[in-house]
Amino acid sequence: MRRPMPSPVLPVPERKLPKPSLTRYLPGLTVVAFGLAMASVAVTYPLGSLLRPGPGFFPLVIALILAALGVGVMVEARAALPPEDREPFAWRAVLCTSAGILLFAFLVERIGYVPASLLLIGTAALGERDNDWIMMAVVAAFMAFFGTAVFIWGLGLPIRAFGAS
Amino acid sequence: MDLWHGIQIGLQTALSWHTLMFCFIGVTVGTFVGVLPGIGALAAISLALPLTYYIDPTDALIMLAGIFYGAQYGGSTASILLNLPGTATAAITCLDGYPLAQQGKAPLALFVTAVNSFVGSSLAIVLVMGFAPVIAEFALEFGSAEYFAVILLGLVAASTMTLGSPFKALAMVVFGLALGQVGTDINTGQFRYTFGILELADGFSLVAVAMGLFGVAEIIANIGQPQGVLHKVGKIRFADMWPNRSEWKQIWWPTLRGTGIGSFIGALPGTGPGIASLMAYAVEKRISKTPERFGNGALEGISSPEAANNASVQAAFIPTLSLGIPGDAVVAVLLGAMILHGITPGPNLINDQPQMFWGLIISFWVGNLMLLVLNIPLIGLWVKLLTIPYHLLYPGVLIFICLGVYSADNNVFDIFVVLGFGIIGYVMRRTGFPATPVLLGFILGPLLEEHFRRAMLLSKGNILIFFERPISAVFMVISLIFLASVFLPGLRARLSRGRASTAD
Numbered sequence: 001m002r003r004p005m006p007s008p009v010l011p012v013p014e015r016k017l018p019k020p021s022l023t024r025y026l027p028g029l030t031v032v033a034f035g036l037a038m039a040s041v042a043v044t045y046p047l048g049s050l051l052r053p054g055p056g057f058f059p060l061v062i063a064l065i066l067a068a069l070g071v072g073v074m075v076e077a078r079a080a081l082p083p084e085d086r087e088p089f090a091w092r093a094v095l096c097t098s099a100g101i102l103l104f105a106f107l108v109e110r111i112g113y114v115p116a117s118l119l120l121i122g123t124a125a126l127g128e129r130d131n132d133w134i135m136m137a138v139v140a141a142f143m144a145f146f147g148t149a150v151f152i153w154g155l156g157l158p159i160r161a162f163g164a165s
Numbered sequence: 166m167d168l169w170h171g172i173q174i175g176l177q178t179a180l181s182w183h184t185l186m187f188c189f190i191g192v193t194v195g196t197f198v199g200v201l202p203g204i205g206a207l208a209a210i211s212l213a214l215p216l217t218y219y220i221d222p223t224d225a226l227i228m229l230a231g232i233f234y235g236a237q238y239g240g241s242t243a244s245i246l247l248n249l250p251g252t253a254t255a256a257i258t259c260l261d262g263y264p265l266a267q268q269g270k271a272p273l274a275l276f277v278t279a280v281n282s283f284v285g286s287s288l289a290i291v292l293v294m295g296f297a298p299v300i301a302e303f304a305l306e307f308g309s310a311e312y313f314a315v316i317l318l319g320l321v322a323a324s325t326m327t328l329g330s331p332f333k334a335l336a337m338v339v340f341g342l343a344l345g346q347v348g349t350d351i352n353t354g355q356f357r358y359t360f361g362i363l364e365l366a367d368g369f370s371l372v373a374v375a376m377g378l379f380g381v382a383e384i385i386a387n388i389g390q391p392q393g394v395l396h397k398v399g400k401i402r403f404a405d406m407w408p409n410r411s412e413w414k415q416i417w418w419p420t421l422r423g424t425g426i427g428s429f430i431g432a433l434p435g436t437g438p439g440i441a442s443l444m445a446y447a448v449e450k451r452i453s454k455t456p457e458r459f460g461n462g463a464l465e466g467i468s469s470p471e472a473a474n475n476a477s478v479q480a481a482f483i484p485t486l487s488l489g490i491p492g493d494a495v496v497a498v499l500l501g502a503m504i505l506h507g508i509t510p511g512p513n514l515i516n517d518q519p520q521m522f523w524g525l526i527i528s529f530w531v532g533n534l535m536l537l538v539l540n541i542p543l544i545g546l547w548v549k550l551l552t553i554p555y556h557l558l559y560p561g562v563l564i565f566i567c568l569g570v571y572s573a574d575n576n577v578f579d580i581f582v583v584l585g586f587g588i589i590g591y592v593m594r595r596t597g598f599p600a601t602p603v604l605l606g607f608i609l610g611p612l613l614e615e616h617f618r619r620a621m622l623l624s625k626g627n628i629l630i631f632f633e634r635p636i637s638a639v640f641m642v643i644s645l646i647f648l649a650s651v652f653l654p655g656l657r658a659r660l661s662r663g664r665a666s667t668a669d
Contacts, residue, residue: 027596031336038343038358045355051626055350055357058614062342069336076332093388094591097381097563098584104567105580113568120567121560127388128556135557143561151568155219158575 028074035067096127112162113152114144168294171523178524179531184224191228192532195235196539199242200547202249202555204562206236207604208383210498211375212565214505215573222506223521227528229502233495234286234478234529237438238536241278241471242547245271254438254474257446261459261466268462272544276406277416277464278471279540285424285472286533289479292428293486294526297515301487304512309619310630314640315434316613319490321644323435324602331651333598341606342613344369351611352618364578371501373570373579374607377586378593378600380566384559385591406541408464416468419449423472431477434484435605437493438474445473479529486514486522490609494601497608 042063048054100123108116121140125131148161159165178184198209209232217225240255245262258278265274307315320342324334347358348368359365408416423445430441449469450459459466481492489510491497503510508518515522540547570579590600624630632638 027333027598031340034340034343041358045357046353049626050621050628053618053621055353055355058617059343059346059357062339062346066336066339066343069332069339072332073330073336076330089595090385090389090591093385094588097385097388098588100560100563101381101567101580101584101587104564105577105584108567108571109577117564120564124560124563125556129389131556132554136560139557139561143564147564147568151572155216155572157568157572159571 024077025074028070028072028077031070031073032067033070035063035065035070038066039063093127097124100124108159109165111164112160113148114161117144117147168298171294171298171519172527174519175523175525175527178223178520179227179527183221184227184524184528185531187220187224187228188231188528188532189535191231192235192238192535193539195232195237196239196536196547197550198232199236199239199255200550201239201553201558202243202247202387204383204558205379206233207375207495207498207601208380208562209236210495210502211372212380212569214372214498214502215569217502218505218573222503222508223518223524225502225506226499226521226525227532229499230482230525230529231532233499234475234532235536235539237475237478238279238282238540239547240474241282241467242275242540242544243551245274245278245467246548246551254442256439257442257470257474258467260446261461261463264460264462265464265467270405270462272405273408273412274464274467275544276541277408277412277468279537279544281416281420281423281468281471282475282540283533283537284420285427285475286479286529288421288424289428289431289476290526290529290533292432293479293482293529296432297483297487297522297526299487300483301512301515304488307488307512307636308634309616309623310634310637311640313613313616313620314631314637314644315488315490316609316616318640318644318647319434319484319492320602320606320609320613321435321647322433323437323494323605325647325651326436326440327599327602329597329599334602335651337593337598337600338602338606341603341608342610344374344603344607345610346614351615362578364576368611369582369607370570370573370579371498371505371608372573373582374586375498375604376566376570377583378590378603380562381583381587382590382594382600384562385587386594387555388559390555412464415464419465419469420472422448423469424476426469427473427476428480430473431480431492432483434488434490434492436477437481437495437601438477441477442470442474445469482525482529485510486525487512489514491605494604497605501608 039060042056042060045056045059046054047056047060100120103123104116104120107119118140121136121143125133125136151157152159152161179188194209194213195206198204198206210229213229213232217229220228237254241258241262243249244255244258245266248259248263262274262278265271304311320338321335324338325331327334345368347365349355349366350357356366426445426448427438427441430436430444431438446459446466446469449465450456453459453463453465478493481496484490484492485496485500489500489512491500500510508514508521566583567580570583571577573579593600593603620630621628627633630637631641
């Protein structure tokens with residue numbers, strides 16, 4: 001039986017084709033590639049023998065098993081239904097979080113904990129679309145004080161609240 | 166050493182004021198992270214791990230364990246009120262907990278889950294006290310072949326008894342093993358996969374890997390997501406909480422069944438509360454005379470899984486404390502904590518560190534009592550917590566993560582590692598690769614290799630040694646059965662059909 005047309009005027013929306021097959025295999029392929037890369041490094045270490053396995057033996061076995069499982073993931077992806085539409089990859093969240101953490105890591109020993117933590121909070125908060133910046137400032141002030149009290153005064157981390165350590 | 170003597174030692178340890186304090190901090194933090202969706206027990210424990218360097222190892226373990234089982238209590242609160250599991254293991258509680266809240270029975274549901282959690286935990290603790298010493302005694306005979314086999318079983322069980330694709334889970338366990346290879350080979354001193362980076366000579370830091378995969382990845386995934394709508398609870402009065410007689414009757418047996426299932430699943434190495442609560446729900450629905458009530462607010466549908474996940478959390482300590490093999494990924498981090506504190510987990514633990522073993526177990530009782538108080542009279546406090554917008558929380562959590570990994574080694578390098586694993590963890594989550602097996606593999610990998618190499622040396626390179634020694638053979642055969650269930654699709658289909666029909 002044919003489905004009734006929604007309306008003669010509106011164009012019938014094309015049935016969505018499955019995504020290009022490459023993306024579907026990408027996860028499995030990544031696992032295979034990782035396994036092979038790991039194996040290629042493992043063979044540069046002494047392999048030893050079963051009697052006395054060397055430092056390269058175990059990594060090589062692991063790497064080959066990993067590559068094989070990657071093939072399994074790819075085979076499974078072939079049989080699976082195309083993934084339904086989900087929310088897009090959170091580029092913005094990834095970028096803002098990464099930038100915030102990187103800033104903190106590079107600066108905490110150079111300009112001190114308080115300014116570094118303020119930068120981290122400010123940058124990471126950009127990941128959210130609408131922010132309550134006043135509340136965020138309160139959070140930042142709290143974290144600046146709390147972190148200093150617990151980690152620097154309390155636990156004695158070798159960083160300073162302000163300035164290079 | 167007999168049980169009674171052990172309990173006395175345990176009471177002495179667990180009831181000292183500082184231990185009580187750390188136990189209280191642990192269960193409170195546990196409830197806190199359990200209630201809040203987006204921060205799990207794993208992230209919280211790895212966050213607290215560096216802080217415990219400064220305290221006594223027994224206190225440290227008691228506190229970390231408290232976070233673990235405390236989170237199981239808290240996890241159900243968000244499930245019931247927000248239809249959003251506070252912890253992954255509380256997902257099942259959403260199925261019937263949220264409908265109960267919609268019917269205005271939220272206080273009853275919260276009470277029932279707290280009581281069930283308590284009963285499930287308490288009974289499972291008795292099992293830990295009974296079984297762990299016996300298994301440890303038995304395990305004193307274990308050689309490297311047996312250890313290799315039992316670790317392998319743990320890894321295989323953890324990755325094949327999973328909800329998603331078993332291939333992906335297996336791949337992730339092996340990925341974890343691969344990560345564990347980074348660093349200096351202990352037998353020969355050879356640097357492996359360090360690529361000239363001096364900081365990697367000791368391998369990746371456990372804290373950085375765990376916080377990346379579970380903390381940072383979780384935050385990235387949650388940023389920009391709309392927050393769930395809190396179901397109006399109003400004022401919670403004790404009279405609304407207390408079940409009437411027929412409701413008591415309704416939850417009595419499911420609680421015991423859930424405890425049984427949870428204890429069994431939890432005691433298996435590698436399988437945790439997630440599977441336990443799912444199985445408990447499935448069983449309850451299967452044997453119910455009125456399965457159509459499930460999903461529409463059946464009390465059995467929350468009481469059995471809640472009892473099961475708490476029981477499994479406590480029972481997970483059976484293999485951990487007796488064999489040194491973690492029963493679950495979270496316990497694996499606890500095991501990592503023990504190793505960092507210079508304590509070798511294994512069958513000798515009970516004899517070498519009786520005050521730690523018994524103190525920990527008695528602290529479970531104490532902690533669960535505290536949780537009962539925290540979760541029944543003080544439930545209103547936790548409900549308020551759910552109204553805090555997430556976007557105000559995560560920047561603070563990010564700072565804790567950065568400071569936490571930094572404090573573990575006073576090294577900025579670990580902050581880069583945590584970010585790297587955070588991004589990997591987010592991509593894995595997007596593509597359906599589970600993160601817990603990675604951690605399990607990462608922690609157990611070095612042990613697995615060590616025992617493999619030792620077994621090979623002792624058996625003069627005879628790989629069949631694992632099947633020739635009887636105990637090791639049993640573990641190997643069970644592992645093979647698990648693997649066969651993945652590679653022989655028919656068997657798996659039959660298993661999962663039974664599961665799927667009940668889970669929906």
